Amino acid sequence: MPITIADVASRAGVSKTTVSRVLNGKGEVDESTADRVRAVISDLGYVPSARAVGLARGRTRVVGMLVPALTWPWMGEVLQGAVDVVEDEGYGLLLFTCNRGDESMRRFASQVSAKSFDGLLVVEPEGTLDYIEALHQQGLPVILIDDRAHRPRFPSVQTTNQAGARDAAAHLLGLGRRRPVVITGVPHFGCTEERSAGFAQTYAAAGLPIDPDRVVEGDFTFECGRAAVQRLLAAGVPFDSVFAHNDLSAAGALQALREAGLRVPDDVAVVGFDDLPLAGHTHPPLTSVRQPMREMGAAAARTLISHFDGTPLPDAPIVIPTSLTVRASTGTT
Structure with missing residues (x-):
């Protein structure tokens, strides 16, 4: 049978409250009594529950993290960045996904009610932002990653x-590519809107507004990139470059161009977004806009843990900029 706090109290001739005070360093306990309790703990081999000790201290030393799914291409980078900081600071990480929709959220809500973690990192599952905001207003420290x-x-x-x-x-534009195709991400995502706007504004400012026929709605998948290029080629739409809203759809575009006998970058240059490890292993290697996902996960975790130690949460968003990684898909290695 496992040793309990009651066993320790009985052997030491004290109350369970006194044992708890010794474990947690709270309250006045005579030093000789505390020594006796610690000796009994050692003799019995009692291991207190880390969760119970944490709750007694008002802290669990656990960070919660809520994400839509682990299948998102860059999710591993975000998680690794967060984990690096959490483990360095001596905290644990309790991970929740929304793979099962409402059922997953009910389980998550039960852990919130149980105060199973001190604060929350979130990559927003679809449709949960109001709920997460309510948790924050109720006092749970929350940091959103990728807003x-x-x-x-x-x-x-x-x-x-x-x-x-x-x-x-x-x-x-610097490469002389005047007729780009744009393969977007999921239409209602803010990142899709921002990437579409930034790209279109730059071409428009150069006097080269993008023809709507060369903008194809995608969904961030390999197949959407491949199918988009296949449809444009079949329709005879002329283009000399492709800007895909993520690396997976850019890789699909590369595949379709290769199947059509077109040379990259001689005939068509291709740029992706994310700069996943995949980008360095496509054929040819993919020029991509690097999202600093590991740095974002680390920054969020660092900010949350600093708050536990007394630093106020920031009023303004923490912004970590993108950068362009140029590879052979645009003609430069």
């Missing part, structure tokens, strides 16, 4: 989607 242009009324870490798309457009 998708929603600009919530609580702290967030974001990147420069619009500026990243402008960099992609300027790069293609």
Whole structure:
């Protein structure tokens, strides 16, 4: 049978409250009594529940993290950034996904009610922003990672989607590419709107507004990029470059161009967005706008843990900028 706090109290001849005070360093306990309790703990091999000790101290030393799913291409980078900081600071991480929709959220809500973690990192599952904001207003410290242009009324870490798309457009313009195809992301995502706007504004400013026939709605998948290029080629739409809103759809575009016998970048230059490890292994390697996802996860975790130690949460979003990684898909290695 496992040793309990009651066993320790009985052997030491004290109350369970006294044992708890010794474990948690709270309250006045005579030093000789405390020594006796610690000796009994050692003799019995009693291991207190870390969760119970944390709750007694008013802290669990656990960070919660809520994400839509682990299948998102860059989710591993966000998680690794957060975990690096959380573990360095001696905290645990309790991860929740929304793979099962409402059922997942009910389980998450039960852990919130149980005060299972001290604060929350969030990559917003679709349709949960109002609920997360309510949790913050009720006193749970929350940091949103990748705000998708929603600009919530609580702290967030974001990147420069619009500026990243402008960099992609300027790069293609600098190469003389005047007829780009744009393969967008999911239409209602803020990042899609920002990337579309930044790219279009840059071409328009150069006197080259993008023809609507060369803008294809996508969904961030490999197949959407491949199918978009196939449809444009079949329709005879002329283009000399592709800007895809993520690396997976850019890889699909590369595949379709190769299947059609077109050379990249000689015939068509291709730029993606995210700069996942995949980008360095496509054929040819993919020029991509780098989203600093690991840095964003780390910054969010660092901000949350600093708050636990007394630093106020920031009023303004933390912004970590994108950068352009140039590879052979645009003609430069």
